[in-house]
Amino acid sequence: MQECSQWGGSFQENAPDGTPGRYPYPPMGRLGSSSAQRSGWPRSLSALVIWGAWGALLLYAVWPWLPGRGRQTRPRTIIVYGFSILGDALDRAVLPAFARHWRTETGERVEFVTSFAGSGTVTNQLIMGVPAHLALLSLELDAQRLATAGVIPAGSWKTLPLGGVVNRTPFILLVRPGNPKGIHDFADLGRPGVTVVHPDPLTSGGANWALLAEYGAAARHAAPGHEREAGTASLRGVWSHVVAQAASARAARTQFENGFGDVLVTYEQDAVHGNEKDGKKKKSAPKWEIVYPPSTVLSEHTLVIIDKNATPEERPIVHALAAFLWSDEAQTLFVANGFRSVRDELNGANPAFGTIADPFLVADFGGWTKVKKDIVDTIWKGEILPGLGK
């Protein structure tokens, strides 16, 4: 052993220097060990500082997981997935309210693990098997996709109150301050020189609602028999001016805020809530104005319960949370966060809500299955996109 360590040492010192270029990598190792050659492990002060820093970093990283650090009772955990604009409303208002409610009722602590992305992305993640207990999707179509993939029993969301619809929000237009392009309706987006930021219908549930809004607003006011024509023309007008497509409604707003486009088609919630958030913090003029089209769709957001991801002990609390979403308290919190309640009498509480002359629902166009087939797939994907060379 003695000999060996001497061998190691003398190898270090006599290491051949004259072989550069023989290997693809510079001999970093030899250089690296220079300060540690004699003593084995570095002993100098600066080395001590560096090792101390690494130790501190490691300690910082493992701190919450160290044993003996008070985790009196393990809280119950519920995993909630939601589409993009729900983040603030759920994380800061509704879920903490449920946690308080559950604690006073049962004494148990609840914590939530949440994840938010475009509705289509969330759906794909659920199909890939993320362990969510509950998911709030922005359109029923995604719930149907989950049922087809076997994640939830077919039609299970329809047994929930109001067919699983938790809240609503109309589709509106966001324009630059002062509305320099004079936008008042979806039809104005087709005018020359107008640029539109739109979420991507392939990944964003909101974008599908936007397609229906653009089509429906025109179709509802067309002469009888010419609905399809008018709706298609309206869609074509909007889509020939789309300059940026983001994966989710939230991401689309970020693009718009960063200066892309004249108009953003989005949820009223995102606009109202965004303005409130900015206004409170910076007291600066809002970066946009909301334009309410005379006729637009009210999107309806569907809750699904993924029972197979919950153990039998977890199911009661998961179902209690689901039921809580329709309670007065939760609905009021949704309104405070910019969503329209499924109960109209609560909507007066938010003064930011504008009036829409002619709101309509997806049911007016025969439900999502029909709208997806006739409008999204046949007209938008089949006729308009190829026509625009996209």
Place this chain on the structure above:
Amino acid sequence: MSRTAPPRKAPGASSPVLPVSLLLAVLVPLLLMPLAAVFVFAFRGGFKDFVSALIAEDAQFALRFSLLIAFLTAAVNAVLGTFAAYVLAKYRFPGKKPLTIAVNLPVAIPTVVVGTSLLLLWGPIGLLGKVLAPLGFSPMFAPAGVLLAHLFVTFPYMLGAVKPLLDELEVTYEEAAYTLGAGKWQTFRYVILPALRGGLFSGTLLTFAHSLGEFGATVMVSGNLRLRTQTAPLFIFAQFEAGNVEKANAVAAVLAALSFAIFFFLLRWSGPAGGRTQGH
């Protein structure tokens, strides 16, 4: 103590003013200004806002979780990578060449593809996952999945740092050790390991740094669960997308500062000659 020769002057070096200023003109907007922007924006709301964004529970979790995964990844790959390098450098066997290529592949594969392939193997609908999930073993969308992804993505760094040293290490030293009566383990411990020390340091650091910044594979396999599997880079992306630019920037500034620190540590150990400092 015989050291490496002092750095040679470039042959025929003329005035450095022009090339250096040209280099700076390229580097300042390309590298330095974006980095500065992160810090400028992080502190734009004042130091208090920066701190309050940073001590938020989810930001703290993301940072700690990222560091923890980086430490684990570095530790596991330090051992695994050294072992792989040893086997590939010291043994001759059929299929050695393809295997050498295979272990270096993760450098070439886009990290998103790594994430997807891990999902398709270990995920609840994946090849192995389908069998293992009913047994209660499902690493995807859990911390274990993040670790798996990081081990995969960073595997070649250790190998790249250690294998050249092993290739260089002449067999005669080992043979001499055996002749003197050293066992296999003693030879490894007292002959080979000391020669590898610098490579182990730099390889581990590169692994650590890369793991700290990994995004593509992590976003696929983690499920992006806040307070459970959300790493710091995922946190930055999620907060940025949600419009909370200040929160995103605060964590981004910390991550950038950490990377700088690691980089200087790396330079210190690898000497002023630099060496292979790829990655971040």
